[in-house]
Amino acid sequence: MRENWQSRKGFIFAAAGAAIGLGNLWRFPFQAYKNGGGAFLLPYLVALITCAIPLMIMEYAYGRKIRGGSVKAFQQLGKKFEVVGWVQVMVPIVVMMYYCAIIGVSLVFMVLSLGHAFGMMNWLGDPGPVMGMVVGGADNALDLGAGMSLYILGAIVFVWLSNWLIVKKGIAGGIEKMSMIFTPMLLVMMIIFMINAVRLNGSAIGLEALFKPDFSKIMDPTIWVSAYAQVFFSTTLAVGVMIAYGSYLNDKADINNSAIITVLANSSFDLIAGILVFSTLGYLVQNMGVEFTSFGTGAGVAFIAFPIAISTMSSNVVIQGLLGFLFFFCLFIAGISSSISMLESFATAALDKFSISREKLITTISLVGFAGSACFASYAGFNFILDIVDSYVGNIIIAGLGLVEVILISYIYGTAKLREEANQYSDFKIGVWWDYLLKYFTPLLLGAVVITNIINIFTGMFSQDSVGVLSNIIFGWGTVALMIIVSLVFMKKEWAESPRLASQEGN
Secondary structure, three states, X not given: OOOOOOOHHHHHHHHXXXXXXXXXXXXXHHHHHHOOHHHHHHHXXXXXXXXXXXXXXXXXXXXXXXXXXXXXXXXXXXXXXXXXXXXXXXXXXXXXXXXXXXXXXXXXXXXXXHHHHOOOOOOOOOOHHHHHHHXXXXXXXXXXXXXXXXXXXXXXXXXHHHHHHHHOXXXXXXXXXXXXXXXXXXXXXXXXXXXXXXXXXXXXXXXXXXXXXXXXXXXXXXXXXXXXXXXXXXXXXXXXXXXXXXXXOOOOOOXXXXXXHHHHHHHHHHHHHHHXXXXXXXXHHHHHOOOOOOOOOOHHHHHXXXXXXXXXXXXXXXXXXXXXXXXXXXXXXXXXXXXXXXXXXXXXXXXXXXXXXHHHHHHHHHHHHHHHXXXXXXXXXXXXXXXXXXXXXXXXXXXXXHHHHHHHHXXXXXXXXXXXXXXXXOOOOOOHHHHHHHHHHHHHHHHHHHHHHHHHHHHHHXXXXXXXXXXXXXXXXXXXXXXXXXXXXXXXXXXXXXXXXXXXXXX
C-alpha cells in the first residue's frame, strides 16, 4: 500500500520547503540586479505563469497518475525513456553532495555565533579570517593536496545524519512532520530579518539598485532567458522531486491550487530574499564604501556580508551572537528542507524498481552521499570544484531534462488527458491554453535556455587557461558523463515487479 500525504497543508509545506533553498537567498537578487532591476520582474512574472505553474501542475498530475517516481514515470512512456528518469534522480544525489557542504558551513557559523555570544571569539564584524579558516584556500580545482576542512567535514556528518533520520521515516512520519515545522519557521525568521534589514541606514540605496527598472534592457533576449532559468531552477522542477511528491497525493487532491500555491510561495521567498539581501548590501555600500558585488554574487553574501550587518544591529556582543545563530539556523533549515526532498526523489524512484526496504536504501544512499560530500569538504572541492559541478549540472543537465520532460509527457502521454485528471478535483480549472503552453511555448523557451547555457559554457572554457579547461573537462563534463553512465547501468537492471499504471493496480 503506497503512502499518502496526511494533509494538504503538510504536502504544501513539504513541496514549498523543497523548492525554497539556500540558492534563493542570492540567485534571484543578483539575477534581478544585473538584468534590469525592476524591469526583470516582468519577464520573471511571465515565466512563473507560462513555465513554473504549468510544469508544476504537470509533474503533480503525472506523478499521481503513475503512482511512482521519475524512473517509473518515464518507463511508462516507453522502455527506452527510463534512462531519462534515472538521470533526473541522479541530479539531486549529485547536488546533495555539494549542497550538504554549503549547509555544513551554515552549521559551523551557527556554532561560531554562539562562541561570539559567549565571548569566546569576536568575529561577526570581521568574518573574512573566520571564513578563510573554515573553507581554507587552494590554487585551483586540481590543487587536491591543498588540504581538507575538518570544520566542514564534521558538519557534513551532522547534515547527512539529519537527512537520514528524517527521510528513512517515510513521507507521513518523516518529511511531512519536519516540513510542518521547518517551512513556517523559515518563512517567519526570514520576514523578521527582512524587516530589520529594511530599517538599516542605507537600505533605500540597495532597494533602489534592486527594484529601479531599467526598461532599456527589457527587449534583450538574454534577460528573458535569465528569468526563465531563474524560475525553472528555483522551483526544483525536472529533477524528480515534484513527480515523487505528486505520487503520494491522494486521488481527490486539488492539484491545480496546490501547484499555484507552491510556485507563489517560492516566488514570495525570492522577493523576501531580494529585499533582505539588497537592504543589507545598501547599508554596507553606504557605511563601508564597498560595491554591491564586493562580497560576490553567491555564498559570500550569506557568509561575509550578513555577519557584518548582524554586528551592526546591536553593540551587545551576546545579542550579536544570538542574532547570528538565528540567521545561520535559518540557512540551515532552508538547506535541510531542500536536501530531504532531493534524497526522497532518488529514494522514490529506486523503491519503485528494486525490492529493498526504505531504511536500507536511505542508509546506503546516505553513506554514498556522505563520501561524495567529503570530497567537497576539501579546500579545492569547496572553493573550485563545487562551482564547476554546479554550473554543468544546472545549466546542462537540469535545463536539458526540463526540455525533454515537457516534450515527452506532452506528446506521448498527452496534455488533454493530464489536464482532465488535474481538473477533476481541483477548484481552479485549467483550460486548453495549458496544452498550448506545454506543447509549444514552454519547449521553445526552455530550448533557448539550454542553447544559451551550452554556448556560455563553451565560450567560457575558451577564455580560460589550460588548468581551467582541464578542470572543466574532468569535473564538469566528467560529472555529466558519470551521471549518464550510472543511469544506463541502473536502467539495465531488472524490475523487481513489472511496473504498472495505478489504474491497472486498482487504485
